[in-house]
Amino acid sequence: MTVFEKIKELLDKARISYEVIEHEPVHTSADAARVRGTDLSNGAKALVMYGDGNPLLVVVPADKKASFRKLKSHLGINDLRMASPEEVETLTTLKVGSIPPIGKAIDLPSYFDGSFSGKDMIVFNAGSLTTSITMSARDLIVVENPQMFDIVE
Numbered sequence: 001m002t003v004f005e006k007i008k009e010l011l012d013k014a015r016i017s018y019e020v021i022e023h024e025p026v027h028t029s030a031d032a033a034r035v036r037g038t039d040l041s042n043g044a045k046a047l048v049m050y051g052d053g054n055p056l057l058v059v060v061p062a063d064k065k066a067s068f069r070k071l072k073s074h075l076g077i078n079d080l081r082m083a084s085p086e087e088v089e090t091l092t093t094l095k096v097g098s099i100p101p102i103g104k105a106i107d108l109p110s111y112f113d114g115s116f117s118g119k120d121m122i123v124f125n126a127g128s129l130t131t132s133i134t135m136s137a138r139d140l141i142v143v144e145n146p147q148m149f150d151i152v153e
Helices: 003-013 029-036 068-075 085-092 114-118 137-144
Strands: 018-022 044-051 054-061 080-082 110-113 121-125 131-136 147-149
Touching: 003 131, 003 137, 029 121, 029 131, 044 068, 044 085, 044 121, 054 114, 068 080, 110 114, 110 137, 114 137, 114 147, 121 137, 131 137
Parallel strands: 054 110, 110 147
Antiparallel strands: 018 131, 044 054, 044 080, 121 131
16 A cells, blocks of 8 residues: 555545645655645645664755754654655655655654644645645644654744
8 A cells, every 4th residue: 555545544544634636746845846836834834854873754844954953852862863865765765855745655653744734735845756635723733643743043
């Protein structure tokens, strides 16, 4: 089963409404917002990181940057780094840029910036550089049940 199929299964099983958007390949959050016709701040940027050697998924609004200091402090870890493109692919079977903000679909614990709880809609790459999903931010939080706190700089 592909990651996209896992995402659809999770959402369908929870009876959550979503829309699939097919588009040209995108490699940056700005490109994704442009081709989707959505505001950059509604995008969910999903980052695969290693904290004290353990993989984790950090999700921030696409117009923001993750604060390593805040992550380390909140999670009580000493060493935090981005996963290399090769590590991302080995761990998730996906290319950088296609990572969804649904750790359950890629077997990673997820940590969301708290600002997502105040958003109406969210849009994200769904396991592909050419496929995105738009849905209610609240529904994504319900289905994923991530740890949420202030993560952005």
